């Protein structure tokens with residue numbers, strides 16, 4: 001079992017956060033603390049609040065907190081950001097980092113059921129205390145709902161064939177494990193498609209994982225809260241790994257940093273914008289990182305600053 005997660009675009013994240021050593025920061029996705037440890041190195045009297053919904057990540061964070069009295073560890077969903085800060089009596093923060101999605105540790109821990117490469121019960125919950133898991137979705141969601149999940153969250157072109165296969169299989173018996181699901185997917189698709197590059201279960205697994213963890217709903221809610229809780233000059237840095245996440249970030253940043261369209265015949269209104277984007281185009285990993293860490297290939301870094 002690997003416990004290793006290489007932090008993606010570490011130097012770019014830290015540079016963009018432009019850390020003031022005396023202020024308060026949030027790492028909303030602690031993972032294995034790759035980014036957090038770098039933020040901690042820069043702080044003197046400042047504090048770092050770390051959030052993760054995964055209990056294993058929180059156990060690691062608590063170990064790190066033994067060495068850093070300015071590290072506050074919170075087991076929660078990042079979509080509770082405002083409540084978390086209110087409970088801690090913190091009115092605003094100087095910087096927030098969110099590194100979306102699953103960690104390579106979660107993917108590599110076969111028993112968590114995230115990976116189509118290891119056999120495990122269909123689980124895929126990032127938060128082990130949550131009730132809904134992948135088994136429930138695969139075995140009980142109506143066909144129409146499964147289709148929506150595969151099309152929208154997996155952008156799976158062959159969703160219809162796969163859903164038909166799942167419905168047929170689960171009429172016989174429940175689909176219990178990851179490799180059973182992989183077999184169902186493979187037997188739903190013609191050879192011509194199976195021979196194409198990429199694993200035939202990749203998009204379906206991504207889609208089900210996003211549905212189980214309600215990733216897009218939580219991200220959307222988090223983004224609004226995160227920009228609200230920035231102090232003046234505060235920065236929010238986001239790392240996304242697929243177009244669905246990136247689109248949410250891009251739209252939210254655009255809505256805050258572009259003036260509303262005015263009627264040309266009326267005198268120009270001078271709306272004072274409260275935010276400015278720091279990345280007109282998303283930043284991507286440099287060549288060295290792309291070679292060293294395959295996970296960085298799909299990473300996009302965007303940042304916004306409160307004025």
Ligand SMILES: C[S@@+](CC[C@H](N)C(=O)[O-])C[C@H]1O[C@@H](n2cnc3c(N)ncnc32)[C@H](O)[C@@H]1O
Nearest residue numbers: 007029031032033034035052053054077078103
């Ligand atoms: C890509 S990893 C972060 C890796 C981390 N930056 C590092 O360098 O070790 C994403 C982490 O965010 C957590 N996570 C994902 N969505 C979350 C959410 N909505 N609320 C809280 N934690 C979340 C996952 O459990 C996972 O541990």
